[in-house]
Amino acid sequence: MPLSKAAARKPLHTRSITCDGYEREDGLWDIEARMEDIKHYAFDNKFRGKVDAGVPLHEMYLRLTLNDDLMVKDVEAQMDHVPFMGCSDIAVDYRKLIGVKIGVGWRRAIKSRLGGISGCTHLTELLPVMATVAIQTIMPVIMKRRREEKKDTRKARPPMLDSCHSWASDGPNVKEFAPDFYTGD
Numbered sequence: 001m002p003l004s005k006a007a008a009r010k011p012l013h014t015r016s017i018t019c020d021g022y023e024r025e026d027g028l029w030d031i032e033a034r035m036e037d038i039k040h041y042a043f044d045n046k047f048r049g050k051v052d053a054g055v056p057l058h059e060m061y062l063r064l065t066l067n068d069d070l071m072v073k074d075v076e077a078q079m080d081h082v083p084f085m086g087c088s089d090i091a092v093d094y095r096k097l098i099g100v101k102i103g104v105g106w107r108r109a110i111k112s113r114l115g116g117i118s119g120c121t122h123l124t125e126l127l128p129v130m131a132t133v134a135i136q137t138i139m140p141v142i143m144k145r146r147r148e149e150k151k152d153t154r155k156a157r158p159p160m161l162d163s164c165h166s167w168a169s170d171g172p173n174v175k176e177f178a179p180d181f182y183t184g185d
Helices: 087-097 106-114 121-149 172-177
Strands: 013-023 029-039 043-045 049-051 056-066 072-081
Touching: 013 121, 029 121, 056 121, 072 087, 087 106, 087 121, 106 121
Parallel strands: none
Antiparallel strands: 013 029, 029 056, 043 049, 056 072
16 A cells, blocks of 8 residues: 655655666676666756756665675675765775675674775665665575475574564464474463
């Protein structure tokens, strides 16, 4: 159900974020994000001159290459539209995430490597969303592989357990879909 009818208004700013997950032929995974900010009016920018309505103020791309264990193996960042001279210079620093594993401590690792002046606010904001996309892309394939290969006969703790309200270990979804890990009555 959509939101209720809004008051009369005019659009000023739109941020769009798109994330896609890919399985690569070499056994790795790519998680890509694109972020775009546009204004619905023209404005002057000291670095770029006049920016027309609908032309991106920010247009940025980020790719994480991961292995099956959600370990970052490579990172690529690209900034096609930025508001200030020097913004793009920080893109290469996102390679500081190589060797970090998505999971417990992911946000802490991001902050310690790319927080404040060590990163770009906009690229850094994409990383938690990309982690969720990585889990949603990779884990179903890995779990299916394990079932088919029957290599792992023990039941693995579902990665989404206690990650949100719907996956609380004492809740009805865990009772239904992961009963071995249900902690309710």
